Amino acid sequence: MATEKAKKQYQTLVKQHTPPRPIVRNVVAAFVVGGLISVLGQLIFGGLTRLGFASKDAYGYTGAVLIGLSALATGFGVYDSLAKFAGMGANLPITGFANSIVSPAIEFKREGYVMGVGAKMFTIAGPVIVYGLASAAVMALLRWLLGGVGR
């Protein structure tokens, strides 16, 4: 059994030799790609309103189109390559969320539609949904306590 001291010493050694993550490159790539995905969303939104959709509806449809595009890109095996380049720039937009649901659905199709697709689809997105809903409930409660609802 290695002593705590030996572990600490070794971890210091590891830190000394660990190559730095290319943070600047990653941040720039994330900013550019994340920005471009947002621009694409804006273009879709603009197109939809020009087609005569009310802004209120166009917001939802824009999200749906982006999710569809991301699902297609995931299916063709290119969305993960985009993320290898762009990191959080590809993860954070709604397209990243779609990928996190579509990728396990594709991966576990071989285990069947119930125990594979059905059970595994939300393994990555599940926590986001659980804590997203939980924090929404907390915020709603706070808002009600601070000033009531419906105004």
Add this chain to the structure above:
Amino acid sequence: MSVQEKAPRRQGRYTVVFPTAPRVLGAASVVGPMEGRGPLGQLYDRVTADDILGQKSWEQAETVYMVDACRLALEKAELAPDGVDVLVAGDLLNQMVTSNVAAAQLGIPLFGIYSACASFAQALFQAAVLVEGGFARHVLVATASHHKTAERQYRYPNEFAHQRPPTATWTVTGAGAVVIGGGDGDGPRITAGIVGRVVDLGVKDPYDMGSAMAPAASDTITRMLTDTGTAPEDYDVIITGDLGELGTKLLHELTAQSGLPVSSRHQDAGMLIYRPEQDVHAGASGAAGAAVVFASWLLPQLADGHMQRAMVAATGALHSPTLIQQGGSIPAVCHAVIVEGGRGVGA
């Protein structure tokens, strides 16, 4: 075969020596397309055009890699499956499914083993013990791994979008197999082996297996050198399994601290498999890694006299996603064998 009753089988504290030096009768490697584009591409026995091989799942494809490598190795050794007494095989998947299904298809009695990417050296060691002791005439050793089966079991779905850090490794798709037997004749022979101690220095990052494994590699290599009274310079190569760039640096540092620096003789199989422009980050990993490099790169050099003596020290990160989620760290192990080339070695 005569078993030498009086011959000492242990040297030093942990090393086991094989006085009759079990012989490598044949070896083969089968890899995926990405490995085929690597620096050793021409040396592999077979490079497949894709990595699904007409199967219904990646797991089934991994089994095909193992069975194909086994059949090719048996062909080279001029043996049929029923001429083999034991198959010692390992892979990275739960319940060792690859080895189990491959053994069912080959019809050879199986010793399934697991020490992650160190499985290959453990399998060679066990094969040598069986042959040396006269418990088997021919033993087939095989290990396999597949990038896509490993990703979906240990990490994320293959199409999940995420950025891997620079210390991450890429699991080798493929399999290697080696036939070990006794008797006279030329060919590389296994002259010694050592069972590794499991070392855990608290590394918790599953994207940095090299750091988790370097202390185990250092421990095993240093003990084997000490036990056998040899220096790193007595070997043409000391080859580790899949330490990657960072793990290699750490191994050099640790062995220098212990007074037996291996940097002048050390090669890491994980760094021989892919080209830098293939952008796999720190290098290759996986149970197949050490096996395919052994079969394609090391063995021919030992057989033709380019090399006389090699230490094969395969390293395994005994990584469990469950343990990591519970706040645990990654234990690691390194098993090793000494393989010597030339005529009449050990005879």
